[in-house]
Amino acid sequence: MPVTESGTCYHTYGSAENPPIIFIHGLGLTHQTWDDFVPAFAERYYVITYDLCGHGQSRLPEGTVTLSTLSQQIRDLMDSLSLTAAHLVGFSLGGMINRRFAMDYPGEVLSLAILNSPHERDPALQEQVEAQAIASAEGGIEAVLDAALIRWFTASFREQHPEMVDIVRQTLLRNDTANYAKHRFVLANGVLELIAPTPALTHPTLVMTCENDTGSTPAMSEAISQEIVGSQLLILPQLQHLGLLEEPEQFITPLLSFLSKTP
Numbered sequence: 243m244p245v246t247e248s249g250t251c252y253h254t255y256g257s258a259e260n261p262p263i264i265f266i267h268g269l270g271l272t273h274q275t276w277d278d279f280v281p282a283f284a285e286r287y288y289v290i291t292y293d294l295c296g297h298g299q300s301r302l303p304e305g306t307v308t309l310s311t312l313s314q315q316i317r318d319l320m321d322s323l324s325l326t327a328a329h330l331v332g333f334s335l336g337g338m339i340n341r342r343f344a345m346d347y348p349g350e351v352l353s354l355a356i357l358n359s360p361h362e363r364d365p366a367l368q369e370q371v372e373a374q375a376i377a378s379a380e381g382g383i384e385a386v387l388d389a390a391l392i393r394w395f396t397a398s399f400r401e402q403h404p405e406m407v408d409i410v411r412q413t414l415l416r417n418d419t420a421n422y423a424k425h426r427f428v429l430a431n432g433v434l435e436l437i438a439p440t441p442a443l444t445h446p447t448l449v450m451t452c453e454n455d456t457g458s459t460p461a462m463s464e465a466i467s468q469e470i471v472g473s474q475l476l477i478l479p480q481l482q483h484l485g486l487l488e489e490p491e492q493f494i495t496p497l498l499s500f501l502s503k504t505p
Contacts, residue, residue, distance in 0.1 A: 246322040249301025250315055252292035254323070256284035261352065263287040263329040263501070264316060266336030268358075269425050270383070270414040272298035275333065278490040282498065287329070292319055294335075296421035307424040309342040309432040316343050320350065329501060331355040333486060334458060335429050341436050341466075344443050353446040353504045354470075355497055358455050358483055360429070361462035362437050368430075371457070375430040379423035383414055390414075393456055394484040406487065438469055447473035448500040450493065452481035474500060 243251045253273060263283060267275040273291035283289050293300035295307060295315055303311060316339070320328060329352045332340035337359025344351045363371065377385045391400070391407060400407050414422075447470045451463040460477045467475040478485055478492050486493045 243299055245299075245301075246318055248315070248318045250292055250295075250319050250322075251299035252290055252319060255280050255289040255291075256287055258288050258323075260286060260288045261329065262290060262323070262325050262327075263331060264290045264292070264319070266316070266330065266332040266339050267291075267294065267297070268334030268336055269429050270297070270417050270422055271410070272413060274298075274413070275487070278487075279494055279497075282494045286498075287501075290319070290323065290328070294339075294425070296418055296425075302418060302421055303424075307421075307428055309338060309428055309435060310346065312339045312428070313343040313346045316340075317347060317350075326350065327352050329353045329355070329504070331357065331497065332359065333357045334359055334483070335425065335432075337458075338429070338432050338436060341439075341443065342432070344445055345436075345439050348443075348445070351445050353448075353501065354443070355448045355450070355500065356463075356466055357486060357493065358451045358458040359449075359463075359466070360433050360458045361466050362433060363462075371430045375423065375426040378419075378426050382419045383417060383422055387411065387414055394482055396454070396480065396482055396488065399488045403488075410484070410487070443470045444472070445470070446500075446504045448476065448497065449473055450476045450478065450496065452478045452483065452485040454480060455483045455485070457483060 245251050265276040272293050276291045296302040327350045330340035337356040374386050449463045449467040451458050467473045
């Protein structure tokens, strides 16, 4: 797996002559989140997947981690690949990172796809998310893992595909505890800097979430979409937070359709 000078591990697929598309995974996961997506996109795009700071095989970051830290990681990756602009597809925390990148480097974004990503929370939910971040810092990933898996996967999927759920469990458990906690605090508090940005984002944008995603709710996705002029909104029925692993085609098809209409 190639590594940038700043320590980011990444994979590329397809021809570098095609439009570049960067996939950004969520908290505690790795580039493998996108394994089912790659074949569908690599025929038409130059696909880049990578591991967030300290995730998977990427180098642990030094000091505090912020959304801008994670935005800069993409910038460094693009520099390493000599890319001037790219489509950015972000899941959960990744959908916060690509919004931050679009705020930091608006001219380097071809489009945004914001999948199952949080936005402004009501006070009770914000307090709950902050408490979960503290619990993960004090008690390790195990302190929040079982409850997270119940929130992320539907009951039927957990029953029918325990091996898939266990893959996610083991991926999370391999995380460095301190680094995971740093990123969890970004997930908890980073939304505050994304609310109604000035200037407003104007990139072609697709916002998606799942009907039963309790942490990245349909109402949040609706709010994100309302703040980005001309954006498209899609709510997928029944699925929860990790719907893109349960039923990837429900994400792949609208993403390809959206991108096909994006210059």
